[in-house]
Amino acid sequence: MAADRSLAAGLPKARQRRFNYPLASWSNGLFVLPFVIVYVLLLVVPLVYGWWLSLQNVDLLGGTTEFIGIKNYVDLAFDPIFRGAVRNTFYFVFMTVPMFVALGLALALVLNRPGRFSAALRAIFFGSSVLSVTIVTLVWKLVLMPGHGLLADVSHALRIPEYVPLVHEATALPMIAIVTVWWIVGLPMMLFLAALQQIPQELYEAAALDNASRWRTFASITLPSIRRTLALVAVIEAVFQFQLFGQAQLLTDGGPNNASRPLVQFIYESGFRQWLFGYSAAAAQVLFLLMLIGIAVQAWIVRRKDSV
Known part of the structure; x- marks a missing residue:
């Protein structure tokens, strides 16, 4: 060790930096090592094991597995x-994501x-997003309860036929989408608020001097300035x-007639109700690929818009 130090002391400063660089890089890597270990154990290993499991016929009761390709x-x-x-x-994603982007941006612009008053409204809208899914579904079950819910009371007061959307195939999934947007719209709103507050006010002052309309200001200044946040939210x-x-599980349990059963619920029921773990793992890998494809398409659209 003393010989290394004496050797480094006799070198020029530039060569001393090159001499000590490998040791410094290894010491810096030690700070990243805990994250790498956790990442590999919690993400990489389960992903690889899931792919292997999807190619097996797993018998938990007998403790055996059979490779079936x-x-x-x-x-x-x-x-x-x-x-x-x-x-x-896919239907649920196509319903909710545009609503999150449009409604979240609209609320951010207003607030x-x-x-x-604006601060109180921001707290109210964001407050719902911190609730658990159990609380949210319980509240909406009380609203949509047949005969005794809030929707039924309003229908009786207006003397119109009562309609329960969760028991009809055409409206069960859209109703779940409405509940989800009501629940989580506060998070996109806060992201848009943060982006809007980063826009320099001088741009709006210059637009006002040029007598630009609100729509022209929104289209020419606001939207280009927050396009990355739009992509992030999407x-x-x-x-x-x-x-x-x-x-879906708590409001309809996938019904009626499988009209609101999502892919994650199918994975859960296949693995933990039918005990088909290989089959469930295969469905999970399909979901993973679908999510990757969806994210890749959105990223391609964003890059194409930025290059135009």
Whole structure:
């Protein structure tokens, strides 16, 4: 060790830095090592194990596994319940993500002003997003309860026929989408608020001097300035909504007639109710690929808009 120090002391400063660089890089890597270990154990290993499990026929009771190749994936392709779950999941994502972007931006534009009233409204809208899915579904069950819920009371007061959306195939999933937007819209709103507050006020002052209309100011200044936040909100919400589970299970349990069963609920029921763990793992890998494709398409659209 003393010989290394004496050797480094006799070198020019530039060569001393090069001499000590490998040691410094290894010491810096030690700070990253705990994250790398956790990342590998909690993400990489389960992902690889999931792919391996999807190629097996797992018998938990007998404690045996049998390699069956892509048979689970072939069975999924011919499973009408699985195809319906995929269709429901995409339908739900296409309903909710544009609503999150549009409604979150609209709320941010309205509440992006000083004052206690605006601050109170921001707290109210954001407060719902910190509630658990159990509380949210319980509240909406009380609203939508047939005969005794708030919606039923309003229908009786107006003397119109009572309509329960959760028991009809055409409206069950859209109603879950409305509940989800009511629940989580506060998070996109806060992200848009943060982006709007970063726009220099001088741009709006210059637009006012040029007598630009509100729509022209919004289209020429606001939207270009927050386009990255728009992409961020769209990607985050797409990832979250592909994982729809709690609302559908607690409100409708996938019914009526599988009209609101999402892909995550199909995975859960296959693995923990039917004990088909290989089949469930194969469905989970399909969901993972669908999410990757969706994110890649959105990223491509964003890059294409930025290059135009």
